[in-house]
Amino acid sequence: MCGIIGYAGHRPAVPLVVEGLRRLEYRGYDSAGTAFVQGGEMRVVRAAGKLAALEEKLASCASATATSAIGHTRWATHGVPAERNAHPHCSNDRRIAIVHNGIIENYQELKADLLAKGYTFSSETDTEVLVNLISEGMKTQGSLLEAFAWALRQAHGAYAVCLKSVDEPDTLYAARMAAPLILGVGTGENYVASDIPAFLPYTRDVVFLEDGEVVMLTASAWKVLALEDLSPLEKPVRRIQWDMQAAQKGGFRHFMLKEIFEQPRVITDCLAGRVDGDTVVLRELESLPVPRRLHIVACGTSYHAGLWGRHLLEHWARVPVSVEIASEFRYRDALLLDAGDAVLVISQSGETADTLAALRIAREHGVPVIGLCNVVGSSIAREADAVIYTQAGPEISVASTKAMCSQMVMLALMSLAWARLRPAGEAGISPEDSAGIIDALRALPGMLDAALPDMHARAREISRAYADARNFFYLGRGHCFPLALEGALKLKELSYIHAEGYASGEMKHGPIALVDPSFPTFALALDDALFPKVKSNIVEVQARQGRIIALTNPGLDIAADDVWVVPALPAPLSAFMALPALQLFSYEVADYLGKDVDQPRNLAKSVTVE
Numbered sequence: 093m094c095g096i097i098g099y100a101g102h103r104p105a106v107p108l109v110v111e112g113l114r115r116l117e118y119r120g121y122d123s124a125g126t127a128f129v130q131g132g133e134m135r136v137v138r139a140a141g142k143l144a145a146l147e148e149k150l151a152s153c154a155s156a157t158a159t160s161a162i163g164h165t166r167w168a169t170h171g172v173p174a175e176r177n178a179h180p181h182c183s184n185d186r187r188i189a190i191v192h193n194g195i196i197e198n199y200q201e202l203k204a205d206l207l208a209k210g211y212t213f214s215s216e217t218d219t220e221v222l223v224n225l226i227s228e229g230m231k232t233q234g235s236l237l238e239a240f241a242w243a244l245r246q247a248h249g250a251y252a253v254c255l256k257s258v259d260e261p262d263t264l265y266a267a268r269m270a271a272p273l274i275l276g277v278g279t280g281e282n283y284v285a286s287d288i289p290a291f292l293p294y295t296r297d298v299v300f301l302e303d304g305e306v307v308m309l310t311a312s313a314w315k316v317l318a319l320e321d322l323s324p325l326e327k328p329v330r331r332i333q334w335d336m337q338a339a340q341k342g343g344f345r346h347f348m349l350k351e352i353f354e355q356p357r358v359i360t361d362c363l364a365g366r367v368d369g370d371t372v373v374l375r376e377l378e379s380l381p382v383p384r385r386l387h388i389v390a391c392g393t394s395y396h397a398g399l400w401g402r403h404l405l406e407h408w409a410r411v412p413v414s415v416e417i418a419s420e421f422r423y424r425d426a427l428l429l430d431a432g433d434a435v436l437v438i439s440q441s442g443e444t445a446d447t448l449a450a451l452r453i454a455r456e457h458g459v460p461v462i463g464l465c466n467v468v469g470s471s472i473a474r475e476a477d478a479v480i481y482t483q484a485g486p487e488i489s490v491a492s493t494k495a496m497c498s499q500m501v502m503l504a505l506m507s508l509a510w511a512r513l514r515p516a517g518e519a520g521i522s523p524e525d526s527a528g529i530i531d532a533l534r535a536l537p538g539m540l541d542a543a544l545p546d547m548h549a550r551a552r553e554i555s556r557a558y559a560d561a562r563n564f565f566y567l568g569r570g571h572c573f574p575l576a577l578e579g580a581l582k583l584k585e586l587s588y589i590h591a592e593g594y595a596s597g598e599m600k601h602g603p604i605a606l607v608d609p610s611f612p613t614f615a616l617a618l619d620d621a622l623f624p625k626v627k628s629n630i631v632e633v634q635a636r637q638g639r640i641i642a643l644t645n646p647g648l649d650i651a652a653d654d655v656w657v658v659p660a661l662p663a664p665l666s667a668f669m670a671l672p673a674l675q676l677f678s679y680e681v682a683d684y685l686g687k688d689v690d691q692p693r694n695l696a697k698s699v700t701v702e
């Protein structure tokens with residue numbers, strides 16, 4: 093949820109680190125800073141607010157000769173967003189500085205020990221405790237590396253940390269435990285960072301680090317060691333195929349808009365290598381039997397994808413499914429004890445703390461865990477028994493869009509794959525209908541590509557009339573109910589307008605009391621078996637002077653203040669047309685209101701703490 097970067101090479105380090113931080117800003121951006129050695133002293137420059145504030149400060153600093161530096165962009169967990177709490181943090185003797193992403197859970201005890209030894213602290217952060225603990229370790233351990241490892245072994249919790257020292261100005265030390273950290277291997281230069289886009293313009297060669305690993309890097313060399321005993325570890329170097337365009341805006345106003353328009357390609361990429369003729373081939377699942385029951389656990393948008401996937405898994409594969417929010421699941425003492433159960437954790441980032449905790453609980457219960465993730469080598473991806481990558485490419489915008497689309501495609505493919513494994517007559521979908529769904533999925537990218545420009549224009553047109561609303565209902569039934577929840581979440585997190593997603597049949601049990609002309613409703617009225625029911629719910633809302641936006645399909649008889657027609661698809665695939673419409677509507681409202689679409693207030697792309 094913060095972003096860290098370290099560089100050792102031949103280029104001016106500080107501008108490069110700042111540029112890397114810019115590509116990590118989606119991980120948190122309430123303050124930023126950098127540290128480098130200049131004239132035998134540690135120079136630390138930090139600023140509250142966005143990266144521009146740091147750049148302004150750096151403009152008056154002499155840093156041109158530094159060819160090694162560390163940097164950090166922060167999303168506060170310990171200590172308010174303020175310069176004093178910004179990273180890097182220095183030891184009292186200013187010999188070492190560190191940047192850190194994560195939470196040291198026992199930092200209070202460690203701090204008490206250090207205070208008793210005369211250390212002083214200028215921040216409320218756990219990070220400043222860690223850097224002084226390393227400094228304390230220098231007194232008893234044989235080297236800076238050993239002091240670094242010694243201190244980390246005492247730290248309980250999550251960290252991705254990078255250290256710079258006056259005494260070893262050309263060497264960086266880094267380590268990870270339950271927080272992402274990746275090594276970038278260049279020519280005459282090396283990087284370590286929270287995520288790949290930070291250094292992708294300079295190298296595609298990366299080493300994914302595991303928990304409990306320490307990195308030592310200079311401009312010309314790198315080594316990975318085990319935290320426990322500093323024994324050297326062999327690590328493969330992987331080549332990343334993403335080009336920088338994939339992490340840049342590509343001509344769109346915002347990453348979010350780019351990623352909405354990427355959804356056709358995402359569907360294509362999801363299908364690649366996974367459908368053979370009219371058969372789904374999911375090699376990732378071949379080692380696991382079709383579960384007797386499936387527990388889906390996720391957060392936010394990924395949770396909504398899971399709710400949608402339940403319809404397909406139950407209807408097509410006949411697998412009973414429960415779907416739970418990870419932060420509830422992890423404290424519910426879940427009864428997963430039945431043999432044959434499985435858990436599916438869905439996470440774009442693969443680093444969401446609550447979802448990762450749910451995975452670990454499931455594994456403690458001896459239940460196989462399938463991870464559905466977008467980030468290769470992420471913690472969830474590595475700890476699951478089987479991992480399916482959604483192959484959606486980097487999702488930079490804090491608001492998740494294409495990731496949900498990719499999750500839904502994979503849930504559909506899982507449902508078809510498991511349906512095929514059912515004994516004849518026990519699946520909820522025939523081989524012929526399954527083939528039809530596969531054909532429809534293959535045609536979907538072209539249909540969506542063609543529909544998106546008009547969909548965007550319609551979203552822009554309608555959004556202007558509702559941007560002044562202070563409250564919104566989103567209504568849907570059946571497989572559209574999760575979409576209603578998702579539409580409401582998008583509007584909330586992007587435009588800060590209160591919005592509630594509701595099962596439309598539930599309105600009469602109280603919520604309809606809220607409806608009046610100032611409380612509009614966005615209703616999903618698609619061409620499926622439940623359309624007549626949704627239509628009558630819309631009439632109930634209109635009878636109370638509620639304004640209605642009805643998202644519907646051609647030829648359906650519906651009256652609303654704004655009727656928004658999108659191309660029809662057989663349910664539940666119609667969701668792939670409704671989802672971008674919901675995303676574009678919230679995008680246009682937020683952009684019209686001048687909100688920071690890619691980095692909404694108070695949010696971070698990956699919530700790696702509770």
Ligand code: AGP
Pocket residue numbers: 391392393394438439440441442443444447490491492493585696697698699
């Ligand atoms: C979605 O727009 C939000 N940014 C948020 O709800 C997100 O989906 C949630 O934090 C889960 O993230 P994950 O998929 O990376 O686990």
